């Protein structure tokens with residue numbers, strides 16, 4: 001059971017300044033339940049998570065010691081020590097990293113300091129099947145200890161401070177914090193192992209788990225007199241000496257992730273600025289990818305010393321799905337993080353890395369179409385932000401972009417589209433919306449399909465934004481099929497053409513157009529005969545000088561635009577309804593024909609519905625529908 005009370009105030013205090021008891025943040029309790037249930041068969045990962053935290057704590061202190069060397073002078077060798085006590089049934093993991101004080105404990109153990117956690121957990125609780133995947137995107141960290149322990153004690157002392165603290169919990173809703181004694185700085189996590197987790201007291205088992213998951217950790221991990229890992233920075237080792245397993249586990253450690261890397265990019269670059277990079281593209285989408293802060297998560301090291309994970313200048317925001325490490329000896333260790341961001345050497349590294357990643361992505365896109373589709377569905381929308389942000393690399397990014405299309409053979413590149421263009425076709429046609437499946441049935445596509453002209457589906461909101469900056473690809477302009485006139489007459493039909501649409505000899509329906517314009521008034525900007533329809537009677541389009549339909553929809557949804565502009569209603573002169581209406585429109589007194597008026601409104605509503613919108617006035621729509629049906633029956 002999870003109690004809810006303000007966690008800043010202890011719910012119980014035995015005597016002042018002794019033991020305080022707090023309740024977990026609600027989300028922690030929920031996460032604990034889910035983790036214990038779903039990761040059971042994979043419980044050994046708790047060790048990886050705790051070692052990962054210990055290693056991060058050593059990294060943090062080594063960084064702080066750059067400006068305050070006295071923090072480490074009494075104990076300069078960083079290490080992580082495992083101890084198993086078979087009699088007591090406890091496994092202990094100690095590090096001499098940065099440690100935690102009372103405030104740190106309050107902020108970290110007992111809460112989850114990630115935005116959007118609640119919503120994320122809701123998704124987790126939705127279905128058993130999705131769980132493992134979702135946990136992979138999230139990382140469970142410290143709380144995984146409760147999979148194997150019935151109680152966890154954390155004895156810790158922050159570097160440079162005198163007081164030590166004991167944090168303790170059974171993982172059942174509460175935790176306590178009390179003053180304690182610890183020799184020197186760092187953190188000791190003591191796990192009181194559950195009966196069925198005693199295997200983690202056996203040395204061979206521990207060795208195996210550490211070797212499997214934590215071999216790449218750059219600090220020595222000791223058990224008795226042995227050091228279990230290589231303890232050197234993985235990214236500085238030659239790529240040929242590293243196994244895929246080691247890359248995978250390093251990725252999981254550094255990204256706090258559970259999935260496998262989709263792409264690994266490991267280089268040691270010598271030049272005016274030398275650096276090493278070990279970067280990964282995850283195979284799953286991290287849960288906070290669309291966090292408005294758009295932070296990069298690549299860790300910056302200077303000569304093996306961790307500096308920061310949040311260097312704005314290191315990677316562009318549109319590559320924020322990357323995880324991993326960049327290390328350079330040529331950056332100064334002593335500059336502040338703020339100064340680092342404007343360091344021209346960092347800018348050089350950034351530009352080198354960005355180009356390299358784009359090149360690698362292009363290679364993958366060409367070599368493995370199917371595998372690339374996975375990447376694209378995870379991160380394509382983010383990468384496309386680069387089309388707006390990085391003018392210099394626009395062409396390189398466009399080469400990597402993939403789109404689905406009416407062509408229906410998976411995703412296509414723009415170059416692929418150009419190859420399939422019809423004789424006489426001058427534009428790259430697209431239709432924008434949120435859902436490719438719905439778009440596929442849009443009336444706007446009928447004329448294009450009939451002629452076998454391919455139309456791209458632009459389904460990410462970001463598409464509307466790069467389209468404002470990029471008007472063409474290799475000289476062919478991008479043209480929305482819901483925007484402006486569609487003159488398909490000059491384009492030759494291709495092999496895949498369906499029935500040829502009627503040509504210029506479409507009947508003149510001027511009399512009907514006039515009546516409809518009068519009936520609909522300012523609800524439409526104009527009423528015209530269409531060249532893009534072959535099956536549907538009507539569709540709505542944005543007039544040449546107006547904003548395209550989908551862009552306007554996005555801006556309205558995000559509150560950036562208040563009013564919608566009137567659309568042009570296009571009629572299919574060959575459609576039976578339109579022909580009947582035209583017949584009536586030619587009769588005397590047609591201007592007062594109530595049924596014709598109703599039909600005009602109904603057609604407008606029909607066009608709106610086909611676009612996924614509501615009728616202008618749902619009540620009037622229902623009334624007109626009833627009238628017309630009564631008449632017809």
Ligand SMILES: Nc1ncnc2c1ncn2[C@@H]1O[C@H](COP(=O)(O)OP(=O)(O)OP(=O)(O)O)[C@@H](O)[C@H]1O
Pocket residue numbers: 049053054057095097098099100108109138139140141142143187255256257
């Ligand atoms: N050994 C340790 N030394 C110092 N601080 C620690 C230690 N273990 C945990 N912490 C602190 O507790 C925080 C929470 O740890 P936890 O493992 O839950 O999450 P995380 O490592 O930040 O991210 P993730 O959940 O993705 O693994 C850490 O960010 C760190 O500040």
